[in-house]
Amino acid sequence: MRGPTEAQTRQWQEDGFLVFPGAIAGEQLQRLQRAFDHWAERCKADWLDRIDRGEQAATYYDIPDPLDKDEIFIDIVDHPSYFGCLSEFTGGQPIVLAEQVRTVPPWPFSYTSWHPDVPHSNPLHIKVQIYVNDVAPGRGEFAFVPGSHKRSAGPYTRPLRQESMPGYRTFTGAAGTAVMFNARGWHAAMDNHGGTPRKSIILIYEQRTAGRVDAGTFSSIAHLCTTPERRRLFSLEQ
Amino acid sequence: MPRIDAHAHVFAKPSAQFPRAVDEDCPAGREEPVGKLLEAMHANRIGQAVLVQIGGAEVAQHAYLLHCLREHRDRFRGIGLIPPGDPEPERHMDRLAAEPGIIGFRLFTVGGPRDPFAPIDVRRFATYRIWKHAAAKDYVIWLYARARDAHLIPYLLEQFPQVRVVVNHLGICPGAGAASRDDRGRPRIATPTYNPAFHTTYRLNRYENVVVKLSGQPAFSREQYPYRDLARWHHNLFEAYGPGRLMWGSDFPWNLADPGYARLTSVVRELLPGLSEADHAAIMGANARRFLRFPSPNTD
Numbered sequence: 132m133r134g135p136t137e138a139q140t141r142q143w144q145e146d147g148f149l150v151f152p153g154a155i156a157g158e159q160l161q162r163l164q165r166a167f168d169h170w171a172e173r174c175k176a177d178w179l180d181r182i183d184r185g186e187q188a189a190t191y192y193d194i195p196d197p198l199d200k201d202e203i204f205i206d207i208v209d210h211p212s213y214f215g216c217l218s219e220f221t222g223g224q225p226i227v228l229a230e231q232v233r234t235v236p237p238w239p240f241s242y243t244s245w246h247p248d249v250p251h252s253n254p255l256h257i258k259v260q261i262y263v264n265d266v267a268p269g270r271g272e273f274a275f276v277p278g279s280h281k282r283s284a285g286p287y288t289r290p291l292r293q294e295s296m297p298g299y300r301t302f303t304g305a306a307g308t309a310v311m312f313n314a315r316g317w318h319a320a321m322d323n324h325g326g327t328p329r330k331s332i333i334l335i336y337e338q339r340t341a342g343r344v345d346a347g348t349f350s351s352i353a354h355l356c357t358t359p360e361r362r363r364l365f366s367l368e369q
Numbered sequence: 370m371p372r373i374d375a376h377a378h379v380f381a382k383p384s385a386q387f388p389r390a391v392d393e394d395c396p397a398g399r400e401e402p403v404g405k406l407l408e409a410m411h412a413n414r415i416g417q418a419v420l421v422q423i424g425g426a427e428v429a430q431h432a433y434l435l436h437c438l439r440e441h442r443d444r445f446r447g448i449g450l451i452p453p454g455d456p457e458p459e460r461h462m463d464r465l466a467a468e469p470g471i472i473g474f475r476l477f478t479v480g481g482p483r484d485p486f487a488p489i490d491v492r493r494f495a496t497y498r499i500w501k502h503a504a505a506k507d508y509v510i511w512l513y514a515r516a517r518d519a520h521l522i523p524y525l526l527e528q529f530p531q532v533r534v535v536v537n538h539l540g541i542c543p544g545a546g547a548a549s550r551d552d553r554g555r556p557r558i559a560t561p562t563y564n565p566a567f568h569t570t571y572r573l574n575r576y577e578n579v580v581v582k583l584s585g586q587p588a589f590s591r592e593q594y595p596y597r598d599l600a601r602w603h604h605n606l607f608e609a610y611g612p613g614r615l616m617w618g619s620d621f622p623w624n625l626a627d628p629g630y631a632r633l634t635s636v637v638r639e640l641l642p643g644l645s646e647a648d649h650a651a652i653m654g655a656n657a658r659r660f661l662r663f664p665s666p667n668t669d
Contacts, residue, residue: 179483179484182483182485182516182517182565183483183516183517183544183545184516184544184546184547185515185516185542185543185544185545185547185560185561185564185565185566186544186561186565187565188520188565188568188569189517189519189520189565189568189569190485190520190568190569191568192485234486236485236486238485238520238523239523239524239527240523240572240575242568243568244571244572289608291574291575292575326488328486
């Protein structure tokens with residue numbers, strides 16, 4: 132597992148993000164895509180029913196409980212392409228909060244406006260977004276305002292249009308690209324003006340604090356977490 | 370400063386003069402006459418109101434609404450209904466709009482594909498002709514969309530950005546099976562604590578001709594007046610739309626007994642406590658006057 136280079140550490144501190152092209156590749160990427168498509172299809176009818184009942188948004192579609200559905204969704208959580216950096220940045224104390232296996236249909240505008248996820252009072256909160264299909268410009272690509280994760284940055288306000296955010300940068304990429312970002316920073320998905328849904332996986336981590344994740348949260352996958360590192364990552368052991 | 374109730378219903382008992390549908394909302398023996406509304410308005414310094422049709426969508430069933438609009442031209446503006454599946458909605462809309470005071474039409478559906486991944490051709494939406502005609506004739510769309518339709522609204526707004534749209538009842542798009550009545554017969558809408566409607570409602574703010582009506586709180590809240598569980602929702606609407614694109618409405622007569630009309634006139638103050646006087650005045654009437662083109666009270 133690779134830790135961050137000096138340049139990566141500097142970029143992480145200054146900009147608040149890192150890009151890992153081809154983080155998931157080859158047979159593993161194909162396996163991920165197959166699992167993604169299989170479960171997306173299997174769970175779709177229930178999602179549509181939940182939209183009708185007003186329990187789910189129609190603007191994005193998350194496969195429910197993905198960790199229980201295929202081991203590949205667990206294997207990417209501590210993938211060596213980026214996990215060394217993530218571990219280093221969290222002082223060796225990362226925990227997983229959630230995994231979102233998400234398809235975003237095209238819509239007249241982005242499904243999410245610009246926002247930070249957590250305030251500075253929150254422990255370090257990191258997300259890794261992995262593209263499962265190719266994401267070209269104007270196809271709902273992830274966007275981030277470099278440096279907006281810093282306490283001294285801003286203030287920022289939410290613009291009406293995604294492209295009106297000052298200083299933002301977009302992240303296109305081939306399937307398998309991963310973008311790691313400090314979720315204190317302002318981020319969004321850009322509008323998707325194409326006809327293709329954006330498929331991605333969002334891994335949500337935090338620097339460990341006592342009691343943050345209940346031991347039962349990931350108990351259903353405990354049998355697949357056989358190393359002490361992975362058991363700590365999923366808060367199966369404190 | 371004008372104060373306008375942007376959402377009220379009145380109806381008479383069904384008769385040859387005022388035929389109407391009979392249902393759970395409006396049983397045959399019930400009437401909520403305009404005089405009762407005027408009394409409540411007068412007692413609370415509300416000068417004008419929007420009367421929203423209830424009791425059927427056929428032209429004849431609008432008789433009491435049209436009667437009220439004729440009798441009180443300076444006070445009321447009216448919102449009509451369109452029969453579902455009307456083969457000529459344009460004709461129906463024009464017939465009603467030819468009467469004094471009718472300014473728009475209420476829709477409960479959008480009528481596009483259920484699957485958000487389906488190809489979208491807005492011209493195939495069931496309500497496309499209604500929106501197109503509203504754009505041509507400058508009619509207001511009074512929109513109370515259901516959850517399944519919420520994501521389709523932006524497609525129509527992209528096509529017809531000139532249409533003035535009033536998103537009803539806080540932009541909470543009720544889910545299937547969410548509507549019921551409490552033991553006093555008042556509407557109740559079960560709403561999840563995490564309400565996914567915000568994904569659409571807050572983001573319609575990018576369309577300049579969309580305003581949101583702050584009304585219906587008693588139906589959506591899990592609490593008693595002043596419905597503090599909806600404070601965050603109100604705050605977010607204010608953040609998204611600003612003071613110039615929100616309107617207060619009472620949803621008369623459903624909550625006349627509890628919490629009462631007077632307290633409903635205070636609900637905006639309760640749920641948006643930091644409002645300036647000017648912003649409060651805008652939400653309580655000035656916005657409705659401008660957006661719905663109410664006459665000055667003494668000019669008619």
